[in-house]
Amino acid sequence: MNKKGQKRLFLILTVLVVGGALISLVFSSFTGALVYFYTPTEILQQTDSLSGKKVRIGGMVQEGTLVKESGTLKIRFMVTDGEKLFPVQYDGMLPDLFREGQGVIVEGTWQPDQDFIASSILAKHSEDYMPVEMSEEGIAKAKKSILKSMQ
Amino acid sequence: MWIEIAHFSALLALILTGMQVFTSLYGVHQNSPAWIRVGRQSAIMVALLLTISSFGLINSFLLHDFSVLYVAKHASLDLPYFYLATAMWGGHEGSLLLWAWFLSVYIAVAAWRHWKTHAGSIPYVLAILGCVLIGFLLLVLFLSTPFERLIPPPMDGRDLNPLLQDPGMVFHPPFLYMGYVGFAIPYAFAMAALITGQAGEEWVLATRRWTLFSWSMLTTGIVFGAYWAYYELGWGGYWAWDPVENASFMPWLTATAFLHSVMVQERRKMFKAWNVFLITATFALSILGTFLVRSGVLSSVHAFAADPGRGVYILAFMTVLLLFSFGLLTLKSDQLETDIRLENPLSKESAFLFNNLFLLVATLTVLLGTLYPLAVETWSDSKVSVGAPYYNTVFIPIMLGIFLMMGIGPVIAWRKATWLQLKRDLTLPTILGLVAGVLAWLLGIHNLYGAVTASMIAFVLTSHLLDTRRGVVARMKSPGAASAMRALAQLLGRNKRRYGGFVVHFGILVMAAGFIGSGLFQEEKNLFMTPSDTVKVGKWTITLQSIEKVRKYNWNALQANMVATHDQGFSVELKPQKRVYDKSSQPTTEAAIHTTLWEDIYVVLGDEVKKDTWSIRVYRNPLVVWVWSGAGIMALGVIFSLMQGRVLKRKSQEA
Numbered sequence: 001m002n003k004k005g006q007k008r009l010f011l012i013l014t015v016l017v018v019g020g021a022l023i024s025l026v027f028s029s030f031t032g033a034l035v036y037f038y039t040p041t042e043i044l045q046q047t048d049s050l051s052g053k054k055v056r057i058g059g060m061v062q063e064g065t066l067v068k069e070s071g072t073l074k075i076r077f078m079v080t081d082g083e084k085l086f087p088v089q090y091d092g093m094l095p096d097l098f099r100e101g102q103g104v105i106v107e108g109t110w111q112p113d114q115d116f117i118a119s120s121i122l123a124k125h126s127e128d129y130m131p132v133e134m135s136e137e138g139i140a141k142a143k144k145s146i147l148k149s150m151q
Numbered sequence: 152m153w154i155e156i157a158h159f160s161a162l163l164a165l166i167l168t169g170m171q172v173f174t175s176l177y178g179v180h181q182n183s184p185a186w187i188r189v190g191r192q193s194a195i196m197v198a199l200l201l202t203i204s205s206f207g208l209i210n211s212f213l214l215h216d217f218s219v220l221y222v223a224k225h226a227s228l229d230l231p232y233f234y235l236a237t238a239m240w241g242g243h244e245g246s247l248l249l250w251a252w253f254l255s256v257y258i259a260v261a262a263w264r265h266w267k268t269h270a271g272s273i274p275y276v277l278a279i280l281g282c283v284l285i286g287f288l289l290l291v292l293f294l295s296t297p298f299e300r301l302i303p304p305p306m307d308g309r310d311l312n313p314l315l316q317d318p319g320m321v322f323h324p325p326f327l328y329m330g331y332v333g334f335a336i337p338y339a340f341a342m343a344a345l346i347t348g349q350a351g352e353e354w355v356l357a358t359r360r361w362t363l364f365s366w367s368m369l370t371t372g373i374v375f376g377a378y379w380a381y382y383e384l385g386w387g388g389y390w391a392w393d394p395v396e397n398a399s400f401m402p403w404l405t406a407t408a409f410l411h412s413v414m415v416q417e418r419r420k421m422f423k424a425w426n427v428f429l430i431t432a433t434f435a436l437s438i439l440g441t442f443l444v445r446s447g448v449l450s451s452v453h454a455f456a457a458d459p460g461r462g463v464y465i466l467a468f469m470t471v472l473l474l475f476s477f478g479l480l481t482l483k484s485d486q487l488e489t490d491i492r493l494e495n496p497l498s499k500e501s502a503f504l505f506n507n508l509f510l511l512v513a514t515l516t517v518l519l520g521t522l523y524p525l526a527v528e529t530w531s532d533s534k535v536s537v538g539a540p541y542y543n544t545v546f547i548p549i550m551l552g553i554f555l556m557m558g559i560g561p562v563i564a565w566r567k568a569t570w571l572q573l574k575r576d577l578t579l580p581t582i583l584g585l586v587a588g589v590l591a592w593l594l595g596i597h598n599l600y601g602a603v604t605a606s607m608i609a610f611v612l613t614s615h616l617l618d619t620r621r622g623v624v625a626r627m628k629s630p631g632a633a634s635a636m637r638a639l640a641q642l643l644g645r646n647k648r649r650y651g652g653f654v655v656h657f658g659i660l661v662m663a664a665g666f667i668g669s670g671l672f673q674e675e676k677n678l679f680m681t682p683s684d685t686v687k688v689g690k691w692t693i694t695l696q697s698i699e700k701v702r703k704y705n706w707n708a709l710q711a712n713m714v715a716t717h718d719q720g721f722s723v724e725l726k727p728q729k730r731v732y733d734k735s736s737q738p739t740t741e742a743a744i745h746t747t748l749w750e751d752i753y754v755v756l757g758d759e760v761k762k763d764t765w766s767i768r769v770y771r772n773p774l775v776v777w778v779w780s781g782a783g784i785m786a787l788g789v790i791f792s793l794m795q796g797r798v799l800k801r802k803s804q805e806a
Contacts, residue, residue: 004494011496015508018552022512026545030519033541037534056536071679071761093677093757093768096385096738 035107040079040086047112057086057116058105066100076115079104090118097123154219157207158298161248164200164255165288167193172281175274190277191262197284198259201252208248208297209239218304221245221297227310227734229705237321238311243444244297246324250441251287253325253332258284261336261361269357275343280335286468294461310705310734319379327372327399331437333365334406338434341427342476345483355413355426360793362413362430366406367789373399374782385740385755387675387770389778392542397521398440401514405433408510411560415503418565424480424487425507431476432514439469443521497568502560509552516545543670547600550663554607557656558584558614561649579617584610596671604667608660615653622646651792655785662781668774676769679760689771690718691752693725698765706732708741711756711765715745727756727767751775 037056057079065078065085073092077100078085088106098104098121106118171193178186208221212235217223225241240246258280265273291297314320337358344354376396381389390396409429415422442465493500520537527535562576588606596602619642626638643650678686680695687693693715701710708728716722725743732739745752750773757766 007496008492008494011493011501011504014496015504018505019508019512022509022545022549022552023515025548026512026516026519029541029544030523030537033520033538035536035538037536056534058534068760071764073677073757073760073766093755093766096740099737 037105039081040084041081043110044084044086047110050110051112053110054107055110056105056107057088058103059086061098061100061102061104063100079106086116088116088118090121092121095121095123099123153207153210153214154216154298154300157204157211158296160200160204160207161251161288161292161298164197164204164251165285165292167197167200168255168281168284168288171197172278172285175277175281179274187274187277190274190281191266194255194262194277194281195259198255201248201255205239205248205252208245209236212236212238215308216304217306217308218300218302219297220299220301223301223305223308225308225311227308227705229733230308230311230316231704234311234316234321238315240324241311241315242297244291244295246328247287247291247295247441248297249325250328250332251284251291253328254280254284254287254335257332257336261339265357269340269353271347271349272340272343272354272357275346276336276339279339279342283335283339283472290461290464294464308734310732313706313730313732313735313737313739314383316732317379317383319375319382323372323375323379325372326368326375328441330365330367330369330372331402331441333361333368334402334430334434334437336361336365337430338476341430342479345427345479345486348483348486352417352420355416359413362406362410363789363793366403366410367786369399369403369406370782370789371786373403374779378779381775382742382744383739385742387673387742387753387755387768387772389669389775392520392537392539394521394524395444397517398436398443401517401521402433402436402440404510404514404517405429405436408507408514409433411503411506411510415500419491419500420489421491421493421500422503423489424484427480427487429507431480435469435473435476436514438472442469495567497563497570497573499560499563499565499568502556502563506553506556506560509549509556513546513549516542516549547604551600551603551607554604554611554660554663557659558607558611561653561656562614562618576617577614580610580613583613596667598671601667601671604663608664611656611660615656619650619653647795648792651788651790651795654788654791656788658781658784658786658788660781661777661784665774665777665779665781668777669772672773674771678767678769679764680767681763681765686767686769688752688769689750691715691771692718693752693754693769695765695767701728705734706730709756711743711754711767713743713754715752725752725754727754729756746776748776749773 035054035056037058038050040057040059043050043055043057059079059081062078062080062085065076067076069075073094074089075091075094076087076089079088080086090106102123105122106116107120107122108116108118110116171190174186174193175190178184178188178190211219211222212226213232215222215226215228217226221242221244222238225238225245226235230238238245240249258277261280262273262277265276269276337354340354340358344351373396376399377389380391380396409426412422412429413426416426493504495501520541524535524537527533558580559573559577562573564572584606587609588602591602591605596605619639622642623635623638626642627633627635674688676686676688680686682695682697685692685694693713696712696714698709698711701708708730710726710728713725713727714722715725723745725745727743728741729738730741731737740755743754750771753770753772755768755770757768759765
């Protein structure tokens with residue numbers, strides 16, 4: 001092989017090695033970073049297989065279940081998908097949009113047979129937020145769409 | 152009244168755009184310039200009509216015309232005028248109109264600027280851009296229209312989403328769109344070049360300034376978005392790898408790759424097919440970005456209510472665009488062949504090749520993280536999300552690789568560089584880079600990535616400065632440039648494009664310092680405070696003095712009056728708020744931020760946990776202002792580059 005050909009081969013090999021290394025970095029970090037999302041019903045069906053895994057659970061904050069511990073930021077509430085109720089504990093500042101009757105996603109490590117302790121809470125920011133004066137129908141529709149988007 | 156004018160203008164614009172496409176193509180077919188001229192006039196009329204249409208919508212906002220559904224949804228009587236006019240892009244319907252309006256104006260400008268210089272391509276450019284515009288106008292007119300009436304009209308509107316009532320949000324969408332839309336022009340020229348068989352360097356040269364302009368708009372738009380997130384969302388950060396942020400970042404990455412690789416085509420006539428691919432990818436990703444945000448398929452801060460009809464339309468639009476572009480690219484690929492081969496690993500071409508490799512892997516990284524959850528959701532029942540750690544692990548090494556190329560690229564020679572040259576040009580930068588890395592470590596940056604980034608910043612900076620210095624010295628030897636200052640002025644003036652690029656690189660370095668400072672060294676404290684309590688963060692002592700109620704414009708707020716005193720004695724007031732807008736029951740957080748060159752003090756007011764005790768969150772974010780300043784420097788660099796004349800007359804003399 002002449003010298004030019006060798007240099008070209010060297011260049012191609014370098015591109016392949018660098019590109020390959022980067023791509024493998026992408027995929028190796030990717031698989032570890034996936035967090036699966038479940039509804040309360042789903043997670044209660046497969047409690048054992050998910051033990052120790054990081055999960056997200058989404059639903060609505062059930063009206064009347066939010067309990068705040070005075071003097072701390074600790075709260076407890078129930079997340080529901082309309083079928084099952086699922087208890088959650090959290091200690092920290094809440095997002096602005098968190099409240100009873102609204103959609104919520106809680107993230108944390110799943111430990112079967114223990115209360116779920118959320119490490120973070122995401123409330124859905126919705127552009128179509130419903131102001132107080134909205135019609136009953138509008139609110140019902142909005143809630144439905146929130147639930148639908150959670151499913 | 153105004154909304155009807157707006158509506159009919161848009162309808163007329165749609166018809167005229169159809170005419171623009173038809174007459175341009177018919178003109179080519181009949182070989183009749185008169186028909187093509189009709190196409191050009193239509194394009195100009197369309198731009199005028201859509202301007203009228205957009206101002207009609209804005210005027211409906213200014214007149215508080217709540218009989219327009221879109222106005223009723225996004226404004227109220229109490230909304231300040233500043234936000235009233237900009238509420239036009241507060242929802243997806245209006246922002247699609249904004250997109251179409253920008254595109255029509257760009258088409259008119261392109262038709263005017265390139266009419267004489269690129270007579271062969273212009274009909275195809277008009278036809279292709281016309282089709283894109285028709286796609287958007289159909290969406291605006293029939294699938295998500297801002298022109299719909301609401302009868303009977305309500306007394307007052309629902310008000311603009313409180314989160315959008317922020318200056319950052321006023322500027323974020325228009326700039327982003329000016330960037331997105333701008334890539335349509337080079338894309339259309341590339342396609343026209345393929346069709347006419349003139350797939351040489353002409354289209355690249357013709358659209359150089361369009362690309363640069365759009366790139367700088369997109370950069371500015373993205374940074375405005377980050378700035379908005381930082382000021383408005385109250386979580387102390389500015390970039391969360393949210394799918395929608397990613398959607399705007401992907402075209403930026405491919406556009407950056409394009410900006411660099413076109414230089415190889417200009418100088419060496421290589422990478423031809425690659426450049427067509429890159430600009431197509433950039434434009435397609437811009438459209439994907441617009442649609443992802445506006446379709447509600449992604450759940451995020453920006454996501455809007457989902458509408459399946461719109462989703463299907465968007466999918467069809469993307470499919471047609473991609474099939475057309477890549478089909479054409481495949482059919483005409485023989486035109487793009489070149490007998491010049493890249494054979495020397497030690498050359499500027501190969502530095503650009505690696506720059507492109509890094510940027511492309513970066514794009515794939517983001518694409519995978521953004522679209523994989525969507526794919527999982529579509530093909531299975533599970534829902535999945537990809538966390539920020541994934542992006543951070545992958546992006547920091549890629550960024551460092553890009554910096555390495557950034558330091559080498561400007562000094563290495565085209566075609567064939569020698570080790571001797573490289574040794575001459577890069578010894579000092581390498582030494583200074585290593586010194587900077589060690590210094591950074593000794594000064595307390597006990598983080599491998601942080602220290603390596605510092606090292607890379609010094610490396611790139613020195614290599615750029617040394618290169619400029621060599622240029623000045625060379626020029627001083629020529630007659631007419633006796634002093635170093637004059638030589639420098641001459642050097643910069645004659646190579647605006649090159650040195651504008653240097654300034655952009657400098658902006659990136661400043662930004663990178665900001666990323667490292669705020670990303671790795673953020674301090675966060677969560678605590679409960681009663682009035683007169685103090686907390687110490689960094690060199691600041693923050694005292695909570697009182698909590699009071701305030702009322703302004705269209706909101707009520709609880710405000711914490713705090714004073715932050717620096718160790719050196721001076722003090723500033725901090726007033727974080729929790730606002731409740733009249734038309735909304737949800738509180739929004741207004742962080743109080745004190746910015747200095749070295750750090751931001753960022754305070755958020757939380758809930759009252761018991762009587763007179765408030766939860767407070769304090770951040771010390773080092774070097775955040777460097778991120779914004781870096782973006783400013785980048786914009787200046789691009790403006791300087793844009794001042795370069797359009798003909799590359801230096802081409803021969805420099806080579």
